[in-house]
Amino acid sequence: MKKLLTLLFAFAFSSLSWSQMKISGTVKDATNEVLPGANILEKGTLNGTNTDFDGKFQLTVKEGAILVVSFSGFETQEITVGGKTIFDITLKEGLQLDEVVITGSRTPARSNTSSPLPVDIVGVKELQATGQTTFDKALQYKIPSFNTVNTPVNDATSLLDPYEIRNMGPSRTLILINGKRKNLSSLLYTQTSPGRGETGADISGIPTDAIKSIQILRDGASAQYGSDAIAGVMNIILKDDYKNGSATFRSGVTGEGDGEMLGVSINNGDKIGSGKGFINYTIDFSKTALANRPGIVDAEGEAADFGADINDVREFLSRRPDAGNINGSPETTAAKFLVNGAVDLNEKSQLYFNAAYVYKKVNSFANYRTPYWRTLDDYPYLANFFPGSNPTNPRGYDGYVPTFEGNLNDYNGTIGFKSKLNDWNVDASVTFGGNEQTYSISNSHNGNVVLSPTTWVDSNNNGIVDLGELSESSQLYRENSPISFDPGGTAFNHVVGNIDISKVLSDQVSIALGAEFRTENFEVIEGGLASYDGGGADSFAGNRPENSGNFNRYNLGGYLSLDWDINKDFLINGTVRAENYSDFGSTFVWKTSSRYKFADDKYTLRASVSTGFRAPTLHQIYTQKAQYSFVPGQGIQVGGLVNNVSPQARLLGIPKLNAEESTNFTVGIGGKPFKNFSFTIDYYSIAVDDRIVLSTELTPPNTQAFAGLSDVSFFVNAIDTKTSGLDFVFSYNRLEVGNGKLGFNLSGNYTIENERDGAVKNPAFAANSGQSVVNATQEALFFTSRPKTKWILGTTYDIGKFGFSVNNTYFGKTTFKQQGLDSNLRTEFTPKIVTDFGVNFNVDKNWTISFNANNILDVLPEWSFKAENANGQAILNDPAQVKTQSNLITFNQRYSQMTYDGYHFSQLGSLFNLSVNYKF
Known part of the structure; x- marks a missing residue:
């Protein structure tokens, strides 16, 4: 019996050994170039591998196995092993896998070349090649119609820079993650800067290492996605590979030796279950030090603004030429976590999920309070609060700089179910997302007179508080003030439920329909008493109880979409959507688009026309606060932002907000006339009615309701606008030059018009008092504060283990009409070209070293005055008046590089980055 068992075991072992075999081979393209990273999979199993740096692979498979060989940008091949052990595989170029467009249409996906809509597609390697430290800054140097800029005065804005597509503001671009709506930030931009x-x-x-690709739809898409998609849609597609993990170490420094950056990230994954289930996760930690770029402050301007003795000002500036100001790029610490995954429930059903959490802490500063601005005559206790080294003041008091610390928590997650039922694709999901920003103020004080009623004695019996009757115990603040404050913050969250159903009805017709339910909640978090009482902390007032609270709304929408391929060349798409909001009612929008291919599919004509809408955000409806701002010639003043549902709004006669409405038109042509070359040219026109704006600062009525405020502002549907322009993309790649491959990409955006259409719709309060909610400064921020044209010329050259890139970004003219600037003048930022250089060295199949020199020529923004007329030219002919005007818009040269209201691109000068990547 034992011999029989031994014989059976030996037979089974020999049979098993005979059924398995070891194979090897090389994968190349049609030009005989090896393809590192190509995927070889034994069909029907999870058994597979990837080619190494030399395009080679080894794998143990069953003798009768079928190999599935794939690589991004090439046609997938299936090869039967058939007893063969060595393979020489050649892949043909085909549809690029990352060009399957899922953005802009609810019907089943189509390739980019046949899409009736203009879509930019950017892979993660292209983002990483920019050398930029954050995702938004990387897009700035890859997408011409995308712009973002650091604001001159940071405060809460330091946590999140405003961005926009096609000069339409940040709230008119919808952000999706894997096709699902991402939550808004809780931050409302209230500074006088772009994005206001x-x-x-x-x-x-969003950690760049977690991203597979970006699809940016440059067209209105309210009919497909609802509110916020007037300018376009950005869909961030997450990595879905459980293999090919890596760890990256990043470091960087500016050419000035500050702004040091250190970061480390890990991206990896694993399979789930026996099917195609996977999980991919990313962990990213980074810290960036302060990069300070203050200006040299003008003494005469300071003395005039603050009514100070010129000698005192000069003495202080002799020791602190920048007046102690700290501005530029703040110290930032960030921790980012993201996971993406899916589990196959059966052959036709899948459970998918993704989740992200981001924590950011930012340390920035308010304007320095100089000793001639915050004087000991007015605040004698400051010498005890902020002792210094000034020999002319008690305890060396030399002013102080309040700090602003911000803490941001942002999270989002989606869980969904996909299935195929009777050839219908069904996708049901729920998405959660939120953003909370809380702040703290240090090195400041509450200098307001707020009395304790239990300690004040009316010794004169006149019912009036006389200075002689006050004691230290009578003052709640001033000499009894804390120097650190909790001003509160804001929070926003939403819950979104989606169900999307689609089907290919025939070779010519596809249909899609779906519904969305969304609930939103905005919270104004109350500050500590000392942060707002009597006017609050010196630099950043906290949220008062009457302005704080939770505010909620919900909406329900539904859509129907139809694609009809009239023939193999001609496609028509139509989409309609109805939506109802709990706070302002219903809206109905539609979109139709078409595409026609000709000349053997080498060229494509495309066009679309649509209507759209943008609902007022809860932030715009309910934010009310006092805020500090710089008023030219008057220094820092306290203004009030009045919300549209407050008693103050009723006193001013401010109407409630309605949704914006838009009409979009796009027409373009794309083509691939010959191998390796492609192009697209698209014209767009966007008309927005009842655009919501934050008004300029208006003089309020002289009533108790507005006591202590230098001005008031509020939100209002104030203007109609029209924007039009051209987008260009030209690509010529994989050119054989020497032993390497050369590639070119030229893309550009040119604004034809971006302007107000018709008169400003002023509320009666503003019109009756001879004021307007939109002034020249506002007009400039809306329409000319972004480059009129922007071009990006990228060149790559890959040879052996090296990859080189040179990127030139041209920022066109930008025009401002800053607060306080004489109406006969304007400022223009000079067109500039920023040059970036990068090199990658593939040490072996695991290690890659990358070096980037961004802005290698150390190009900085430059501006100059321009005369609007003869009166303006007379000002420019007088150096004294020019100096006065310059001081007005730079806060006496504190912000000499960018002016107080903004500039056309963010630059700290040259930036050098080094990264080391290890593939697992």
């Missing part, structure tokens, strides 16, 4: 009065999603917090 709007809010957007925090895309800077």
Whole structure:
């Protein structure tokens, strides 16, 4: 019996050995170039491998196995092993896998070349090649119609820079993650800078290493996706590979030796179950030090603004030429976590999920309070609060600089179910997302007179508080003030439920329909008493109880979409959508688009026309606060932002907000006339009615309701606008030069018009008092504060183990009409070209070293005055008046590089980055 068992075991072992075999081979392209990273999979199993740096692979498979060989940008091949052990495989170029467009249409996916809509597709390697430290800054140097810029005065804005597509503001671009709506930030931009009065999603917090590709739809898409998609849609597609993990170490420094950056990230994954289930995760930690770029402050301007003795000002500036100001790029610490995955429930059903959490801490500063601005005559206790080294003041008091610390928590997650039922594709999901920003103020004080009623004695019996009757115990603040404050913050969250159903009815017709339910909640978090009482902390007032609270709304929408391929060349798409909001009612929008291919599919004509809408955000409806701002010639003043549902709004006669409405038109042509060359040219026109704006600062009525405020502002549907322009993309790649491959990509955006259409719709309060909610400064921020044209010329050359890239970004003219600037003048930022250089060295199949020198020529923004007329030219002919005007818009040269209201691109000068990547 034992011999029989031994014989059976030996037979089974020999049979098993005979059924398995070891194979090897090389994968190349049609030009005989090896393809590192190509995927070889034994069909029907999870057994597979990838080619190494030399395009070679080894794998143990069953003798009768079929190999599935794939690589991005090439046609997938299936090869039967058939007893063969050595393979020489050649893949043909085909549809690029990352060009399957899922953005802009609800019907089953189509390739980019046949899409009736203009879509930019950017892979993660292209983003990483920019050398930029955050995702939004990388897009700035890859997408011409995308712009973002650091704001001159940071405060809460330091947590999240405003961005926009086609000069339409951050709130008119919808952000999706894997096709699902991402939550808005809780931050409302209220500074007088680009993006004023709007809010957007925090895309800077998304770790680049977690991204597979980006699809940017440059067309209105409210009919497909609902509110916020007037300018376009950005769909961030996450990595879905459980193999090919890597770890990256990043470091960097500016050419000035500051702004040091250190970061480390890990991206990896694993399979789930026996099917195609996977999980991919990313962990990213980074810290960036302060990069300070203050200006040299003008003494005469300071003395005039603050009514100070010129000698005192000069003495202080002799020791602190920048007046102690700290501005530039703040110290930032970030931790980012993201996971993406899916599990096959059966052959036709899948459970999918993704989740992300981002924590950011930012340390920035308010304007320095100089000793001639915050004087000991007015605040004698400051010498005890902020002792210094000034020999002319008690205890060396030399002013102080309040700090601003911000903490951001942003999270989002989606869980969904996909299935195929009777050839219908069904996708049901629920998405959660939120953003909370809380702040703290240090090195400041509450200098307001707020009395304790239990300690004040009316010794004169006149019912009036006389200075002689006050004691230290009578003062709640001033000499009794804390120097650190909790001003509160804001929070926003939403819950979104989606169900999307689609089917290919025939070779010619596809249909899609679906519904969305969304609930949103905006919270204004109350600050500590000392942060707002009597006017609050010196630099950043906290949220008062009457302005704080939770505010909620919900909406329900549904859509129907139909694609009809009239023939193999001609496609027509139509989409309609109805939506109802709990706070302002219903809306109905539609879209139709078409595409026609000709000349053997080498060229494609495409066009679309649509209507759209943008709902006012809860931030715009409910934000009310006092805020500090710089008023030219008057220094820092306290203004009030009045919301549209407050008693103050009723006193001013401010109407409630309605949704914006838009009409979009796009027409373009794309083509691939010969191998390796492709192009697209698209014209767009966007008309927006009842655009919501944050008004300029208006003088309020002289009533108790507005006591202590230098001005008031509020949100209002104030203007109609029209924007049009051209987008260009030209690509010529894989050219054989020497022993390497050369590639070119030229893309550009040119704004034809971006302007107000018709008169400003002023509320009665503004019109009756001779004021307007939109002034010249506002007009410039809306329409000319982004480059009129922007071009990106990228060149790559790959040879052996090296890859080289040179990127030139041209920022065109930008025009401002800053607060306080004489109406006969304007400022223009000079067109500039920023040059970036990068090199990659593939040490072996696991290690890659990358070096980037961004802005290698150390190009900085430059501006100059331009005369609007003869009166303006007379000002420019007088150096004294020029100096006065310059001081007005730079806060006496504190912000000499960018002016107080903004500039056309963010630059700290040259930036050098080094990264080391290890593939697992």
